[in-house]
Amino acid sequence: MKKDLYIDFDSTIVNxxxxxxxxxxxxxxxYEGFKxxxxxxxxxxxxxxxxxxxxxxxxxxxxxIQDYYGSQDFFDKLEFYDDAKxxxxxxxxxxxxxxxxxxxxxxxxxxVLWIEEHLSExxxxxxxxxxxxxxxxxxxxxMMESDAIFIDDHPxxxxxxxxxxxxxxxxxxxxYNGDWDGPVVSxxxxxxxxxx
Ligand SMILES: [Mg+2]
Numbered sequence: 001m002k003k004d005l006y007i008d009f010d011s012t013i014v015n016x017x018x019x020x021x022x023x024x025x026x027x028x029x030x031y032e033g034f035k036x037x038x039x040x041x042x043x044x045x046x047x048x049x050x051x052x053x054x055x056x057x058x059x060x061x062x063x064x065i066q067d068y069y070g071s072q073d074f075f076d077k078l079e080f081y082d083d084a085k086x087x088x089x090x091x092x093x094x095x096x097x098x099x100x101x102x103x104x105x106x107x108x109x110x111x112v113l114w115i116e117e118h119l120s121e122x123x124x125x126x127x128x129x130x131x132x133x134x135x136x137x138x139x140x141x142x143m144m145e146s147d148a149i150f151i152d153d154h155p156x157x158x159x160x161x162x163x164x165x166x167x168x169x170x171x172x173x174x175x176y177n178g179d180w181d182g183p184v185v186s187x188x189x190x191x192x193x194x195x196x
Contacts, residue, residue, distance in 0.1 A: 002096045004145045005195070006126075006161075008152035009101035009111065012169045013084050013119075016069070017042040019077040023068050024051045031057070043174045070106035075114045081171065083188035089121055090196055095149070098124040100141055102157075105129055136160060151191065155180040167194075 010016040021037035024047070028034050037050040046062055048055055055061045068074055091097055099122055103111055108127050115125055126141055137160025143150055150163035155177060158166045168180045171187070185191050 002094065004098060004143070004148040005091060005095035006098045006100045006141070006143055006148065006150040006163060007088070008154070008157065008169070009099050009115070010069075011153040011171070012151060013080065013088070013099070014078050015039065015081055016074075016078070017047075018079060019074050020047060020065070020068050021050065022077050023071065023073055024054065028053045040172070042172070045174075045176050066104055066106070070104055070110070072110065074107075075110050078114065080118075081188055083192065085119065087188045087192045087196075088119060090192070092121045092123065094196065096124070097122045098126060100126040100128070100138060100150075100152075102128045102130065102138070105131065149195070151185065153177060158182070167191075 007013060018039040021039040021042075024037045031053050034053060037047070039050070041050050043049055046055075047065060054064050058064045088097060099115060099119070101111065108129055112125055112127065115122065128138060128140055130136070137154075137157045138152070139160040141161060143161040143163035146164070148163045149165045149167070150158060150161055151167045151169050152158050153169040153171070155168060156179075158168060158180065166182055168177065168182060168184045169186070170177055170184045185194060
């Protein structure tokens with residue numbers, strides 16, 4: 001029987017930060033004090049440092065970021081991390097691949113359609129919609145099947161489940177991914193070497 005392999009979506013399979021920066025750069029380019037946002041410098045979950053004009057000009061910056069995540073523009077701009085699509089395709093031969101992702105009511109359906117269009121080979125999609133935005137990590141999905149594996153870029157999510165093997169996807173250092181002393185992977189090449 002194939003083992004269950006749970007994989008997070010944003011900032012694990014796809015470079016969500018790059019898409020957010022591209023939207024910001026289009027919308028704020030004519031504002032005073034504008035400097036192009038560079039996704040490589042992303043550190044803060046609310047994009048405080050690289051998209052500062054949102055925080056300067058908007059009353060509810062977090063809502064604005066959520067709106068970005070829910071826009072068609074975001075899904076049009078969304079790109080895979082290097083090798084992610086190829087490796088996920090190979091993983092489906094050996095594992096039951098389950099994308100397990102948090103979403104907002106406004107972006108959940110677009111996210112599923114994007115996954116269907118670009119990763120139709122995955123076996124299952126689990127979308128967690130916590131409407132308050134202050135969730136339980138991914139604790140609603142216990143991942144208790146024997147030898148279940150879970151890969152996520154957020155330690156809080158990894159801590160919240162019972163998966164027997166958990167890996168932090170750490171493409172870069174941020175101010176929210178430090179709380180983890182388990183195994184780390186930093187590219188899809190590494191995931192390929194590890195799991196295939
Ligand atoms: Mg993520």
